[in-house]
Amino acid sequence: MLAVIAVVFVARPFLRDPSPASDRLDELAPEARERLALAEERDRALAALKELEFDHRTGKISDEDYRSQVGPLRRRAAEVLRALEHGEGARHERVPDPGERVP
Amino acid sequence: MAYLGRAALLLAFGLVAYALVAGSYAAWKRRRRLAHSAQNALLAAFPVTLVAAVLLLVALGRRDMTFVYVWQHTSHELPLGYALSAFWGGQEGSLLLWLLVLTGYAGLAVWLNRRSRELIAWTVPVFGLVACFFAFMLCFVSSPFNVQPAAGDGQGMVPSLQNPYMLAHPPLLYLGYVGLTVPFAFAMGALLSGRTDERWIVATRRWTLAAWTFLGVGQLIGAHWAYVEIGWGGYYAWDPVENAALMPWLAATAFLHSVMIQEKRGMLKVWNMVLVALAFNLSLFGTFLTRSGVIDSIHSFAKSSIGGWFLAFLSLMVVLSIVLIRWRLPLLRTKTRLESLVSREATFLYNNLLLVALALTILWGVLYPILSDAVRGETRSVSKPYYDFFLHTFGLPLLLLMGLGPLVAWRKASLRSLGKTFVAPFAAAVATGAVLLALGFGSSWPGLLAYTFSAFVGASIVFEFVRGRAAAGGVFRLIARNRRRYGGYVVHAAVVLLAIGIAGSSAYQTQRERVLKPGQSIEAAGYTLRYSGLKGVKGPNYTGFRALLAVSGHGERFNLSPGENNYPIEGQSNEASIYHDPHSLGDVFTTAQIAKGNSIDVKVFVKPLINLIWVAGFVFVAGALIAMWPDAVEQRRLAARYAAGAAPAGI
Numbered sequence: 221m222l223a224v225i226a227v228v229f230v231a232r233p234f235l236r237d238p239s240p241a242s243d244r245l246d247e248l249a250p251e252a253r254e255r256l257a258l259a260e261e262r263d264r265a266l267a268a269l270k271e272l273e274f275d276h277r278t279g280k281i282s283d284e285d286y287r288s289q290v291g292p293l294r295r296r297a298a299e300v301l302r303a304l305e306h307g308e309g310a311r312h313e314r315v316p317d318p319g320e321r322v323p
Numbered sequence: 324m325a326y327l328g329r330a331a332l333l334l335a336f337g338l339v340a341y342a343l344v345a346g347s348y349a350a351w352k353r354r355r356r357l358a359h360s361a362q363n364a365l366l367a368a369f370p371v372t373l374v375a376a377v378l379l380l381v382a383l384g385r386r387d388m389t390f391v392y393v394w395q396h397t398s399h400e401l402p403l404g405y406a407l408s409a410f411w412g413g414q415e416g417s418l419l420l421w422l423l424v425l426t427g428y429a430g431l432a433v434w435l436n437r438r439s440r441e442l443i444a445w446t447v448p449v450f451g452l453v454a455c456f457f458a459f460m461l462c463f464v465s466s467p468f469n470v471q472p473a474a475g476d477g478q479g480m481v482p483s484l485q486n487p488y489m490l491a492h493p494p495l496l497y498l499g500y501v502g503l504t505v506p507f508a509f510a511m512g513a514l515l516s517g518r519t520d521e522r523w524i525v526a527t528r529r530w531t532l533a534a535w536t537f538l539g540v541g542q543l544i545g546a547h548w549a550y551v552e553i554g555w556g557g558y559y560a561w562d563p564v565e566n567a568a569l570m571p572w573l574a575a576t577a578f579l580h581s582v583m584i585q586e587k588r589g590m591l592k593v594w595n596m597v598l599v600a601l602a603f604n605l606s607l608f609g610t611f612l613t614r615s616g617v618i619d620s621i622h623s624f625a626k627s628s629i630g631g632w633f634l635a636f637l638s639l640m641v642v643l644s645i646v647l648i649r650w651r652l653p654l655l656r657t658k659t660r661l662e663s664l665v666s667r668e669a670t671f672l673y674n675n676l677l678l679v680a681l682a683l684t685i686l687w688g689v690l691y692p693i694l695s696d697a698v699r700g701e702t703r704s705v706s707k708p709y710y711d712f713f714l715h716t717f718g719l720p721l722l723l724l725m726g727l728g729p730l731v732a733w734r735k736a737s738l739r740s741l742g743k744t745f746v747a748p749f750a751a752a753v754a755t756g757a758v759l760l761a762l763g764f765g766s767s768w769p770g771l772l773a774y775t776f777s778a779f780v781g782a783s784i785v786f787e788f789v790r791g792r793a794a795a796g797g798v799f800r801l802i803a804r805n806r807r808r809y810g811g812y813v814v815h816a817a818v819v820l821l822a823i824g825i826a827g828s829s830a831y832q833t834q835r836e837r838v839l840k841p842g843q844s845i846e847a848a849g850y851t852l853r854y855s856g857l858k859g860v861k862g863p864n865y866t867g868f869r870a871l872l873a874v875s876g877h878g879e880r881f882n883l884s885p886g887e888n889n890y891p892i893e894g895q896s897n898e899a900s901i902y903h904d905p906h907s908l909g910d911v912f913t914t915a916q917i918a919k920g921n922s923i924d925v926k927v928f929v930k931p932l933i934n935l936i937w938v939a940g941f942v943f944v945a946g947a948l949i950a951m952w953p954d955a956v957e958q959r960r961l962a963a964r965y966a967a968g969a970a971p972a973g974i
Contacts, residue, residue: 222374223334226367230341233359245353246440248518259964260521264587268733271587274805275732278790282740289734 258304265297324378325390328468331375335422336458338368343451350444350515358444362433365447368454369426376423379416379467383409388477391469392416398479398892400864405485411493412484414614414629415467420494421610422457424501428530429454432505436526439965446512453504456636465629482865482888482896488548495541496568500606502534503571506578507603510596514647519592519654524582525961529951531582531599535575536947542568543940554897554914556834556928558936561710563689567609570682570689574602577678580671583807587733588668592655593648594675600644605682607637612689663735670728674721681717685710715769719776722822725815726780729787747786752779770830777819777826784812784819802949810950817943820935827909827932836926838918848929850876850911852883857921865890867898870915870923874902885915885925908934 228235248256272293276286346361348354379392383406388394396409396416410416429450436443461467506527513523545565550558559565578598584591611633648655661668688705695703730744755778756771764771788798791809795801802809833848844853855871869886885900902911912928 222331222371226334226338226364226371229367230338230360230364232363233356237356240356243355245349245355245358245444247353248441253520256520256965261589263960263964264589267587271733274791274794277794278787280730280736280740280744280790281732282737282743285732285735285737285740 255304258300262297262300262304265293265300269293269297324382324387325468325470328375328378329462329466331371331378332419332458332461332466332468335368335371335375335426336455336462338364338371339426339451339454339458341451342368343448343455346444346448346451350448353444355440358440358447361447361451362437362443365426365433365450365454366430368458369423369430372419372423372426375461375468376410376419379419380407380410383407386477388474389470389472390467391471392467394471394474394477396477396480398477398864400892401477401480401485402863404487404490405480408484408490408493409480411497412480412489413467415461415465417493417497417614418457418461418465418629419467420497421501422454422461424497425450425454425457425504428502428505429508432509432527432530439522439526441516441518442509442512442522442526444512445515446508449508449511449515450504453508453640456632460629460632464632476892479864479890479892482890482893483552485890485896486548486552488544488552492541492544492548495537495544497541499534499536499538499541500568500571500609502530502537503575503599503603503606505530505534506599510599511644511647514596514651517651517654519651521586522965524585524595525965528582531575531579532947532951535572535579536944536951538568538572538575539943539947540940542572543937543943547937550912551899551901552896554899556899556912556914556926556930557829558933561688561707564609564613566685566689566710567605567612570685571602571605571609573678573682573685574598574605577675577682578602581675584668584671588659589657590659590661590668591672592657593652596648596655598675598679600641600648601679601682604637604641604644605686607633607640611637665731665738665741666735667728667731667733670724670731674724674728677717677721677724681713681721684713684717711769719769719772722773722776722780722818725818726776726783729812729815730783744786748779748782751782752776754778764831767826767830770826773822773826773830777822780815780819784816787812806952806954807950810946810948810952813946813949814943815946817939817946820939820942824908824932824935824937824939828930828936831931833929834927836924838922838924840922845925845927847911847927848876850874850927850929852911852913852925852927854923854925857886857923858884860886860888862888864892868917869898869900870925872900872913872915872925874911877904877907879904883911883913885913887916903934908932908938910934 269290272281272286272289275281276283281289342361342365345357345364349357349361379390381387382390382393383397384403386393386397386399386401386406392413392415393409396413397406401409411420433443433447433450436446506523509523509527513519542565545568546558549560549565575598578595581591581598582595585595611630614629614633661672663669688709691705692703695701726748730748731741752775756775759765759771759774764774788801788809791801791805792798795804835845835847837843837845839845839854841854841856844851846852852872852874855873858869858871860867860869865888867886867888869884872883872885874881874883881902883900883902886898888896888898890896897914897916899912899914901913904910909929909931910933912930913925915923915925918924
């Protein structure tokens with residue numbers, strides 16, 4: 221009985237949809253992948269800003285260090301947000317992280 | 324009933340083999356229905372394995388001696404709780420527990436992430452591969468459902484396993500060991516699919532934390548069992564099988580830290596893949612050590628037939644991990660670099676290196692006797708001094724880094740900022756060290772350093788909470804908005820308690836031993852123990868004696884009664900008697916053996932601060948729960964991020 225239930229459960233996708241219009245497994249289109257990469261970059265940039273603000277409020281970072289870091293982080297976050305909003309993805313030059321070495 | 328159990332295991336094997344083969348083909352050829360079918364096979368494997376597990380439990384509960392496994396590990400006189408715990412007491416049962424937990428975890432993880440179709444398509448066959456191995460072993464090599472003609476009574480259970488901690492220690496360890504398969508499967512799935520973005524990390528973050536927590540708590544419970552049951556006065560003997568649980572925990576600790584760098588900076592992708600593979604393969608290695616009989620250990624009760632199979636599978640998984648990481652290196656490399664050697668990223672990297680170095684030195688200590696025996700035919704052992712040396716060498720700097728890390732900002736920190744944040748914790752450490760030195764704690768420099776560094780870490784954690792509370796407007800709001808960070812600080816506080824407890828109970832313990840006649844006394848660290856005589860005891864399946872000791876000292880009076888139990892079937896066991904001092908958080912630990920007539924050979928250990936180790940366990944769990952607690956804001960953000968390709972769900 222258990223074996224029958226198991227076999228039916230395993231075969232269920234074929235039993236429910238014996239003649240599908242498409243049997244292709246979804247994959248992200250290249251544009252969607254680029255948008256995802258930008259979304260991750262956006263979240264990293266915004267999280268970095270949030271951490272910087274918090275560290276500054278708690279006195280872990282001096283005013284001088286804060287001023288030197290906040291500008292580049294804000295610029296980077298703005299560039300990534302702009303790229304996302306315009307959906308420019310792969311066609312745009314990749315926005316570098318401030319810590320990235322550019323050859 | 325046994326044939327039903329065998330049938331269930333064969334069915335489970337068929338299902339996970341289908342998940343592996345069909346799942347691989349479906350992912351490769353991008354066949355949607357076949358991928359879904361393979362996923363269903365993995366989901367179905369859990370209830371089928373559960374049927375086998377329940378059948379074994381029923382046989383154990385009934386003491387059905389027609390089952391060879393039941394006969395080997397129980398007896399009619401064994402209390403029911405321990406009879407059921409024999410499920411994981413032997414090789415076959417523990418393999419079934421591995422498969423049960425694995426199919427449960429795999430099914431749940433895959434079902435929760437079923438909408439991340441690309442990622443799951445390749446994760447299913449990885450789960451299938453691991454489950455296939457264990458199911459194969461259970462079906463064809465080491466079955467718990469072998470039968471025999473009904474026997475009179477069983478061989479019983481080793482007396483040291485007849486302890487309430489044995490009801491929790493192995494299952495918790497297995498929830499940890501097996502849980503490390505989840506991030507491994509998702510990581511390999513990410514490599515196979517070429518989707519090396521953060522989805523696999525987001526999907527497995529809480530799983531990894533949960534597995535790491537179970538492994539940590541399982542080890543602590545095991546240490547407490549060893550302390551109260553084995554009777555040598557310690558809690559961790561650097562036994563190879565104890566080390567086998569510690570190594571994946573260290574690797575997982577490194578992974579939990581460095582994955583934060585990947586999330587925040589997009590760095591260390593290759594390193595994280597290496598760490599997750601290392602943690603998983605070390606957990607497999609741990610299972611191999613425990614069950615193969617390849618080493619002599621209190622945990623290895625018999626040589627077994629599965630060693631060769633395990634070694635082959637472990638080798639396969641190591642090779643697979645290396646090949647996949649090597650293959651996908653171009654996708655994993657990033658251009659982002661460390662901006663400063665004085666930054667939180669840098670301290671995480673240093674802590675990673677120390678954690679991995681400690682894990683690898685412990686691994687060498689475990690492997691050396693095996694290799695020496697295999698290659699040279701010489702039996703060598705690696706003992707406490709080797710492990711203590713590396714624990715001090717890597718562990719003390721790790722403790723210090725735990726205090727440094729939170730004080731340093733991400734990306735880079737100027738010396739001026741550092742100076743401001745370091746002053747108070749540094750002053751606390753120096754003051755503590757000076758006071759302890761004046762009080763005579765300089766007799767052990769590792770102990771003194773452990774206490775001093777603990778003061779530094781403790782102070783830095785306190786200041787983080789104080790400063791954070793001021794910025795957030797309240798402690799609860801602070802923790803609610805920064806669960807991972809402050810949950811992590813609570814876990815660090817647990818490690819501080821652990822370090823203080825270990826240092827106190829080992830570096831500063833007092834040990835005395837003497838043969839006493841009735842009326843005689845022994846003294847240790849300000850306590851006087853007077854022996855008055857012996858008393859007989861009787862339990863459900865044992866008889867024994869207790870030595871009556873009246874203890875006085877440090878303004879207190881109490882009684883202790885160490886002795887031995889004699890189990891007709893299983894043999895003798897030591898029964899320690901322990902007094903927990905509520906004021907000093909230390910213990911007076913005693914054991915006794917009959918010397919001659921009414922004389923006893925008594926050992927006394929006075930172990931300062933040892934109870935902080937057990938308290939640390941509760942604090943550890945609290946910190947982990949805080950770090951794991953879902954954050955609705957973050958969940959919405961992640962769902963929006965992955966909306967196009969479906970969101971990874973995690974727990």
